[in-house]
Amino acid sequence: MSQLHLLSPRGFRAAGVHAGIKTSGAPDVGLLVCDVVASAAAAFTTNQVVAAPVKVGREIIAAGRLRGVVVNSGNANACTGRQGERDARRMCALAAEAVGAGAREFLPSSTGIIGHMLPMDRIERGIALAAQGLGDSSEHAAAFAGAIMTTDTRRKEAAVAFNLGKARVVLAGVCKGSGMIGPRMAVPHATMLAYLTTDARVEAAVLRKVLSQAVQCTFNAVTVDNHASTNDTVCVMASGLSGARIDSPRALRALASAMHEVCASLAYQIAADGEGATKVVVITVKGARSDADARLMARAIADSPLVKCAMHGNDPNWGRIVSAAGLTSARFDPDRAVLRLQGAKVFARGRPLPFDRRAVSAALAAREVSVELACGLGTGAATVWTCDLSKDYVTINAEYHT
Amino acid sequence: MSQLHLLSPRGFRAAGVHAGIKTSGAPDVGLLVCDVVASAAAAFTTNQVVAAPVKVGREIIAAGRLRGVVVNSGNANACTGRQGERDARRMCALAAEAVGAGAREFLPSSTGIIGHMLPMDRIERGIALAAQGLGDSSEHAAAFAGAIMTTDTRRKEAAVAFNLGKARVVLAGVCKGSGMIGPRMAVPHATMLAYLTTDARVEAAVLRKVLSQAVQCTFNAVTVDNHASTNDTVCVMASGLSGARIDSPRALRALASAMHEVCASLAYQIAADGEGATKVVVITVKGARSDADARLMARAIADSPLVKCAMHGNDPNWGRIVSAAGLTSARFDPDRAVLRLQGAKVFARGRPLPFDRRAVSAALAAREVSVELACGLGTGAATVWTCDLSKDYVTINAEYHT
Numbered sequence: 001m002s003q004l005h006l007l008s009p010r011g012f013r014a015a016g017v018h019a020g021i022k023t024s025g026a027p028d029v030g031l032l033v034c035d036v037v038a039s040a041a042a043a044f045t046t047n048q049v050v051a052a053p054v055k056v057g058r059e060i061i062a063a064g065r066l067r068g069v070v071v072n073s074g075n076a077n078a079c080t081g082r083q084g085e086r087d088a089r090r091m092c093a094l095a096a097e098a099v100g101a102g103a104r105e106f107l108p109s110s111t112g113i114i115g116h117m118l119p120m121d122r123i124e125r126g127i128a129l130a131a132q133g134l135g136d137s138s139e140h141a142a143a144f145a146g147a148i149m150t151t152d153t154r155r156k157e158a159a160v161a162f163n164l165g166k167a168r169v170v171l172a173g174v175c176k177g178s179g180m181i182g183p184r185m186a187v188p189h190a191t192m193l194a195y196l197t198t199d200a201r202v203e204a205a206v207l208r209k210v211l212s213q214a215v216q217c218t219f220n221a222v223t224v225d226n227h228a229s230t231n232d233t234v235c236v237m238a239s240g241l242s243g244a245r246i247d248s249p250r251a252l253r254a255l256a257s258a259m260h261e262v263c264a265s266l267a268y269q270i271a272a273d274g275e276g277a278t279k280v281v282v283i284t285v286k287g288a289r290s291d292a293d294a295r296l297m298a299r300a301i302a303d304s305p306l307v308k309c310a311m312h313g314n315d316p317n318w319g320r321i322v323s324a325a326g327l328t329s330a331r332f333d334p335d336r337a338v339l340r341l342q343g344a345k346v347f348a349r350g351r352p353l354p355f356d357r358r359a360v361s362a363a364l365a366a367r368e369v370s371v372e373l374a375c376g377l378g379t380g381a382a383t384v385w386t387c388d389l390s391k392d393y394v395t396i397n398a399e400y401h402t
Numbered sequence: 403m404s405q406l407h408l409l410s411p412r413g414f415r416a417a418g419v420h421a422g423i424k425t426s427g428a429p430d431v432g433l434l435v436c437d438v439v440a441s442a443a444a445a446f447t448t449n450q451v452v453a454a455p456v457k458v459g460r461e462i463i464a465a466g467r468l469r470g471v472v473v474n475s476g477n478a479n480a481c482t483g484r485q486g487e488r489d490a491r492r493m494c495a496l497a498a499e500a501v502g503a504g505a506r507e508f509l510p511s512s513t514g515i516i517g518h519m520l521p522m523d524r525i526e527r528g529i530a531l532a533a534q535g536l537g538d539s540s541e542h543a544a545a546f547a548g549a550i551m552t553t554d555t556r557r558k559e560a561a562v563a564f565n566l567g568k569a570r571v572v573l574a575g576v577c578k579g580s581g582m583i584g585p586r587m588a589v590p591h592a593t594m595l596a597y598l599t600t601d602a603r604v605e606a607a608v609l610r611k612v613l614s615q616a617v618q619c620t621f622n623a624v625t626v627d628n629h630a631s632t633n634d635t636v637c638v639m640a641s642g643l644s645g646a647r648i649d650s651p652r653a654l655r656a657l658a659s660a661m662h663e664v665c666a667s668l669a670y671q672i673a674a675d676g677e678g679a680t681k682v683v684v685i686t687v688k689g690a691r692s693d694a695d696a697r698l699m700a701r702a703i704a705d706s707p708l709v710k711c712a713m714h715g716n717d718p719n720w721g722r723i724v725s726a727a728g729l730t731s732a733r734f735d736p737d738r739a740v741l742r743l744q745g746a747k748v749f750a751r752g753r754p755l756p757f758d759r760r761a762v763s764a765a766l767a768a769r770e771v772s773v774e775l776a777c778g779l780g781t782g783a784a785t786v787w788t789c790d791l792s793k794d795y796v797t798i799n800a801e802y803h804t
Contacts, residue, residue: 049728081753114721115754313800319516326451351483398715
C-alpha cells in the first residue's frame, strides 16, 4: 500500500511548482493531467459566497469529463467579481493549451486569501512551468500535493488498490485543508480541496453518486472551525485505463468501498492537521433518534470552543460535552445518556460517575482521543472528526494577514 | 445615574459572602431579598440539559411572585440528578427561613463547574452568613454582584430611573457571564445569571412580557463562544414600593424602555468581559430579508473563530466575514452586499474595494469595533455583540480544570 500514490492509477501525470504567488517561496501552482479524457465528478461548497473557480468549475463539471485540474494556492480568487471569473477561465485555457486539451476540459481551483485579484502573470508562468515538469512518479504526486497547501503543515495523501475480475484498479487522492474547515449541510459538498484519481472505467453519473455518498460520511464529517469555505472542491477523475469496468453491483460496491476508504483517510488527515491542532478528537454519538440527530449533536460537541479547549488541556470536563449535546434541535435527554472519554464512563443517566481523574486526564494526552455519547433514544449514529483548540490556532489566525 | 445600583429601588437588600465553595477565597454565596412579596418573572436557558436550580426555579417562578433569590458560584449543580434538585430546594428553604419567607418564595441559581454535588455544609453556612449581612447600600449591591462571578474579571451593573406621574421609579440589575455564552434560540431565554430589581408596581404577567421582549435583543444578542449554558437565568422582581403603577400604555412603554436599557447595558458588559476578550465587536446586519435572517447572519459572523481571531489581530480580513454570512440558511447575495469595518467600506457588490489597510487596521485596535454588513435584500436588521478570540481564552478554558 505504501508505494501507491495519486499517480499510481494509469494515465495520470502531475506537477507542482513555485510561481511566486506566495511570498514564502513555497510551491503554489499545481497541475494534474489525464492522458485521456477522463470521466469526472465533483462536489463543491454550499456556501452562498462562492469563489470564481467554483462558479466556473460547476459549469465545466456538468459535462462529466475532464482532462485535468489546475490549482493555485496563496490566493482564493473569491469575492473578485467578473474579473475573477475571467481569470479562472484563463487558468483553464492556459492549462489546456499547455497539454493540448480543450479549455472546457480543465477544472480550476484556488485557495488562500479572499478578496484579492489573481496575479495572472505569475499564474501564467507557473502553469507553463508545471506543464513542462509533468511526470507520474511519487515525487510528482508529492509536488502536486504540496502545491495546493496553505496553512497545512503536511501533505495529505491516500490510496487503495482492489481487484475487479482480472484487473487491478487503484483509487488515490490528495487533499489540503487546515483552517476554514466546517461543512454543515446535508447535501454533498466538501470543505477543502481534494483530488482523486482512478483507472477504473466508470460513467460520470456513477462516479458522481459514489463520490456523493463517500463525501457525506468523510469530508462532511470533519470540522476544524465550523466555517465552510468559499472554495471547497472535491474532484474525481477516472481514466478507465485499467480496463476494469464498473458494470456489476459487486464492482460498484468495490469502487464505493475504495472511495470511502480514501476519502476517510484524507478527511482524518485534515482533522489531524487542523490549525494549531495537537490531537484528533473522534466524536461518536449513538442511540440518537436518527442519524441526522446524531450528526447535529456530534457537530455541536465538535464545534464547541469550550470542549476543544478542554481537550487541549487534557481536562475530563465532561459537563461541556453533555451541555453541548443539549444545545441543538436534536432530541437529547441527559437522564438516558451515557458518556465515555477514552473508554472511561464519566457520566450516566443524569448523574456524574466517580472516575480516576488523573488516569483519564493522562489518557486524554494521546494523539487521538475518543468521545462517545450514547443517547439511549434510538439507533441513530454519527461520527465526527475534529481537533483541539490551542493558542497556536489563535496565533495562526490572528496573524494570517490580508 | 452613577449612584444608582441594584438596591436603589425601594425594598431590596442584598449580601455576598465567601462560603468556601471556591478554593480561591473569592465570594461565592449571594442573597438578594425583597422586604415585601415582589411580583416576579424569569427566563431560563433552552438547553435540553438544565441544571437542578433551573428545574426548581421554573416551578417556583410560575406563581409570579418572589421574596428573593439565592445564588452560589463555583459549582453549577448541573448533571447532579435527584440529589441536585433536593440541594437546590434546600438552598431556597435555608434562605427563606433566614429571612422569614416561604421556601417557595426563593429562586435558586448556581454557576460554576458542571457535574459536582453542592457542598451543602458550606452553602448552609454561607446563606446564614449572608442573611446576617443584608443591607441596601451600594457596597451590598457590589458584594452580591461579586458573589455571582466565575471567570468574570469585573462586576456588571446597570440602573436607570424614570418618572411615572409624580413617582420616581428605578430599574436596576447585575449580571455575570464571561464564558459559555451563546444563546441561539428564538424563544426568550438568557445565557448567564442576571437579576433585576424595580420598585414599579407591576403585575407578574406584564413583567414577564416586558422581560421577554428585552431579553430577545439584549442577552440573546450576546455570544462569546456560542455555547448556551445549563444554568442561564434572568430574573426580575418588582417591589411596587415606589407606588407607581404600570397601568397605561405610556407607563408600559417607560418600563419597557428602562428594561431594554438596563438589559442592553448588562449584555454589552458581558461581551466586553468575555473570556480573554480585548475588545467588543458590534456586528450589525441590515438589509436582510427579515430580522430573523439578519440575526442568523450576525450570529454566524460573531461565532466564527476565524473572524474573532482576525479581530484580535486587528486584521481587516473581510473575506472571513462575508463568507461567514454566506454559511447560514438566510438568503445572502455577495453581489448586493456592502461591508464596512469601523466605517470604512472594504467590500461592495461582489468585489473588493481599495482601502488603506494600515489605517483600517489601526482603527480595529479600538476597545469597540464595528462590523456593518448591508445585504441589499430587504429591511431585516439585527445587532449582535461579541468579543475577539485571544490566546487567553484558550488558557482560561484549557486550564479551568474539573
